[in-house]
Amino acid sequence: MRSAKYQELWPVNKPRQDATEIWTAGVDSVRAEGLVRREVQVDGDVLSIHGHAFDRSDFDRIVVVGAGKAAVAMATGFVGSAAAWRPITGWVNAPEGTMADAPSDQQVGGIRLHPARPAGVNEPTPAGVLGTGRILDLVAAASPRDLCVALISGGGSALMPAPADGVLLADKLAVTRFLSSAGADIVQLNTVRKHLSAVKGGGILRRCRAGHLVTLVLSDVLGDPLDLIASGPTVADTSTAKDAIDVLRRFDPDRELPAAIYQTLEAKQQAADAVALDNVAGAVTDPSIGREVPNSVFVIGNNAVAVDEAGIQAESLGYNHVMQVARQCEGAAEDVGHHLAKMIVGMLRSDPADHRLDCLITGGEPVVALAPPETRGRGGRNQQLVLAAYEALLKIGLRSEEWDRLCLLSGGTDGEDGPTDAAGAILDGDVHRRAQALEWNVADTLARNDAYTFFDAAGGLLITGPTGTNVCDVRVALVSPPN
Structure with missing residues (x-):
């Protein structure tokens, strides 16, 4: 568990910083x-x-x-x-x-x-x-x-x-x-x-x-x-x-x-x-x-090595964490995103008195069924996954302080996500506020596989360039402690 002092000094944007450090540690290990x-x-x-x-x-x-x-x-x-x-x-x-x-x-x-x-x-x-x-x-x-x-x-x-x-x-x-x-x-x-x-x-x-x-x-x-x-x-x-x-x-x-x-x-x-x-x-x-x-x-x-090292980094940052590695295809990226959204809500709304989970690290590789070429936008499975999670969180109706406590990052360990220059995408309170200001139609964007355009506008693209490795995807879902 984190000390009380650690919680009091937690900066507003630290969830994104920590999620990125955890994900990067996993990639560096492979x-x-x-x-x-x-x-x-x-x-x-x-x-x-x-x-x-x-x-x-x-x-x-x-x-x-x-x-x-x-x-x-x-x-x-x-x-x-x-x-x-x-x-x-x-x-x-x-x-x-x-x-x-x-x-x-x-x-x-x-x-x-x-x-x-x-x-x-x-x-x-x-x-x-x-x-x-x-x-x-x-x-x-x-x-x-x-x-x-x-x-x-x-x-x-x-x-x-x-x-x-x-x-x-x-x-x-x-x-x-x-x-x-x-x-x-x-x-x-x-x-x-x-x-x-x-x-x-x-x-x-x-x-x-x-x-x-x-x-x-x-x-x-x-x-x-x-x-x-x-x-x-x-x-x-x-x-x-x-x-x-x-x-x-x-x-x-x-x-x-x-x-x-x-x-x-x-x-x-x-x-x-x-x-x-x-x-x-x-x-x-x-x-x-x-x-x-x-x-x-x-x-x-392999993917398990990357997830394990990401877990070690999460622990070094003070997180209670759980790690999961898929052993076979996970199915649709949208379904995986919806599941991660549900897990994030559970972490946000757990009893602070409990020794609770506050960082979930998963590895796998879902699939995306593509829209027809005439309507298809740009994106990859990681961007589609994070956007699907965002859609699910919007339906739940999080409070402003809850948005500031969460971060979901999903990225391909090779630095490529579909035919784009991004490795994946990041969702946090800042991305949410930009998307709200733009009045973005999330459902339509998902249906057209145009997640890249969304995260480009909202400041949520994860861009790394080629990483010199390739062991599927690593996702980090975490929440900071309540104030």
């Missing part, structure tokens, strides 16, 4: 460069990766490949730790704008840093296809005397595209946009993308001819399913083409997506069925499976 440096160490002739030892005498060089929003930071951390062990070469696909902190905007320690998509555009591009081709060529040309290290982080699905035979990049874009706008979660989206790709669903693992393949993963998928993070390029796929078809059947019952999508998935399913029949008859298994490369996969950071 910044990729530091995580990789801690996991990769050299001691004499031994390179240790997540406690797995590799002797210098067994390898001639290190081949590094990867993709994701944190790929540059991961590559920088790896080179910083391992450069003296063996020569390093490689290629990573990353978003434009994430190379600023690297020693060069072209490479770091022999690893080419390839801008595979524009900043703020989380979709595959021809540049990404080119880079993915280089990645696949590198691992295929590796020898048993090479140690291959894959650096994988969230956003890798869009940054490492390699359309399967018969599928155009435009076809994959159509699928991604369609499923995202329909409210499909990351599991459903990546299940489909894996079966339309030559790299996702174990593509790097199948191509790799190195002596050992090690993957360091910064997870942006709740529960850390390795086959779904960046669509699992270095792990065996646990899904089937039938699973992908089932997802499309749910969201596209009228088969409006390009015919090539269905033709590819159905042909893949038929081939799998044929292999299964051959196996039953005692024939050889899938001929595409080559030499099995020793493969080690380590998750070095």
